[in-house]
Amino acid sequence: MRVSKRASGAIAMGAAFALIASGCSSGNDDEGGSASSSDGAIVVDGTEPENPLVPANTTETGGGKIIDWLWTGLVEYPNNGGAPQNALAESIETSDSKVYKIKIKQNTKFHDGTVVKAKNFVDAWNWGAYSPNGAQNASFFADIAGFADVNTSDPDGDGPKKAPEPKAKEMSGLKVVDDWNFEVTLAAPTAVFPTKLGYSTFMPLPDAFFSQGAEAFGKKPIGNGPVSFVSWENNVAIKLTRFDDYNLRDKMKIKDVTVKIYQDDTAAYNDLVSNNLDFQQQVPVSSLAGDKWKADLADRAIPSTTPSTGIIAFPIYDKRFQNAKLRKAISLSINRQEITDKIFFGNRKPADSWANPLTPGAKPGNCTACAFDVAQAKTLLTEAGGFTGQMKMYYNADASHKDWMEAVAQQIKTNLGIDAVAVGVPTFAVFRQNINAHKMDGAYRAGWQQDYPDVENWVNPLYVTGGSSNDGLYSNPEVDALAKQASSAPSLEASHELFAKAVEKIDQDVPSMPIYFGGQQSGHSEKIKKMELTNVGELDITSVEL
């Protein structure tokens, strides 16, 4: 998942929200007009990418947004949040959800003019999975047969021993058939695999990537998407321009896009209000109070919902948090409605389900522990034998989490009489380090934004034993069994049914507490007459009309 380092209340991204800006302003100083739209240029806000721009190695929003524009994958996610559609793929066929025959469209091009072939996918995926390359998103390839042979891990965690050299350089499950066909064999049947293929980790890489090396390539990336890379001036701007040979979908209706890098989102906001900036994905927190941003921007304001959830997780490895009744009692004592109304001014919604309901396959309202029921909470707490000592609730203090975490702690204290206190950890790095090392001695803030639109993404990584983000070490054999069954179900419908059952079990155990569903508040300039947001709230660059 990608997490914005800056706005950071901020898994605040957007979703499923199409906007047709009326753009009907009286037209007095309507500079340009629609005639110039095809060679028009816009400036959008951004942050400095933290890594070289390589798809399998980008997990933050600054670089992620640019990668999403530069590349088009086998499938893509429609802006309305619905099921994925084929993009570069001509067809993806399987009879058993285990062996996938993928045929790609012929004669599409990378920005350097070379043709996108099947081997560009296979090579790219093998590079991402090979552990010495250290790609941040390597775990996404774990479904493919032979992953364990190319990706080894350190036998003693952070200890003195090093990860052994992998046995193979290529995954045995990937086979190039000819220029336009390749075959993927998975380790186990996985119905959701085609859905995952739209995530940026699965993008094809041109031959230039392998001749230049990741670092050099990442400074001047070559993709196959609707825009091509022009230049990247450190901390200043990244310039992109329309790729005229693009033939997968609509071409861009404008020509140039400049991503201006801001350090301060208030500076960007002032530019947006005075029309010097054409799009800001998330307006600053300071402009949300009293709906100031709506007054400032009027019909240029774009409120949207995002497939992301703010969560407080329990360290199940800590003895004091091992009683499910205690965890449920705490969750029931939180008045989520009050938090979203008072702290977030209604811009986020109280969470009432385990997976964000914008995600296909997710069932709304399935979190019974998300209700506000002080009486039941008190009974459960007594049955659990109470809680002795101080209950710490950690958050990273370098982003705006203080207010809501303190409010939650206060509610628990008032409603249950537990000595709950919110504790800020200075930086996200230290916070994450403690979580990774399983050293938390209290509940802690977490957040989750879907990587690809399917409920599987909300269960397997978070609540299955050994899941990539199951940081609290929650483990329930029943959940594991159901999730495994669900993942290997023959169809997505069957898979969703089984995941719903797994979620029911999770709901009884309350391994974490969903608190709010994300919302995004964006704005555009008067120049933009029409635009849409993608399913995760980024600007859909091909939809922009001036």
Next chain:
Amino acid sequence: MGRYLVRRLLQLVPVFIGTTLMIYLLVWKVPGDPFAGKCGDRGCPDNYRAMMTEKFQLDQPWFVQYATYMKNLLQGDFGTTWSGRDVGEIISTAYPNTLKLALVALIIEGVIGLTAGVLTGLRRNGFLDNLVLVSTLFLIALPVFVVGFVLQWFFGVKLGIVKPTVSNEMRISELLLPGFVLGSASMAYIARVSRTSIAENRRADYVRTAIAKGLPMRRVVGIHLLRNSLIPVVTLLGTDLGALMGGAIITEGIFGINGIGRTVLRAIVTKESATVVSIVVVLVLVYLVMNLLVDLLYAALDPRIRYE
């Protein structure tokens, strides 16, 4: 004079080594694994952390890391950021921007501050004197970010006379507002210092002599009085350039200027020692050179001062 200069330049060497070592240690002491927070709430895979740690030698003791850094630095290599960008490149784009902003601020504060100081020093307790007194008190009392946000909102958003942020071309006309904001507090101090200095020297013997000699007032003030009163002001202005460059962090943030302030802040937060140390080293050099220049200027302003 020559020997003095050589001695002063030689002094730069230990100061240079001392500051780099200190800054390096401080950054090294910042808690947290710089790569642990890089992958959002998912957490980074061990392989990624292991590869980056080895690549940047973070598993070595600090003195090995420092020695490697210094060795590269003496060969003109500033190292790279975690994202693989060349720090030397970052410095060469960010420094000129900050320097430009600091110089604009320095000129604004020098011209306005000195003018106000001379006028009020000559006519004390008049209306102008009181006005300057009150307005400087106001500027000193207000934090820079308040001045910055208010002026940006008023001129940039409300009136729309200027763009709220500075464009990448860094035109001088765009820098006037941020320069004023950055220099505002120092401007107040300069006005006050020069006022006191002028007022004091106004009663000095040599001024009385000059007036008694029948020199025109313009010459008395412009040549004799002003030159002698400038010493404290020059000290203030000289050291201020360094302070302005280091302290531009807030102004740069408000006006979206790509300078060293925000670069160094980001680097500290992400524990990017190569960037922090390299930027601070250059900043220290600016301080030292400015101090030297100020000392040499004393001799030019006051013939009684001689350096051996």
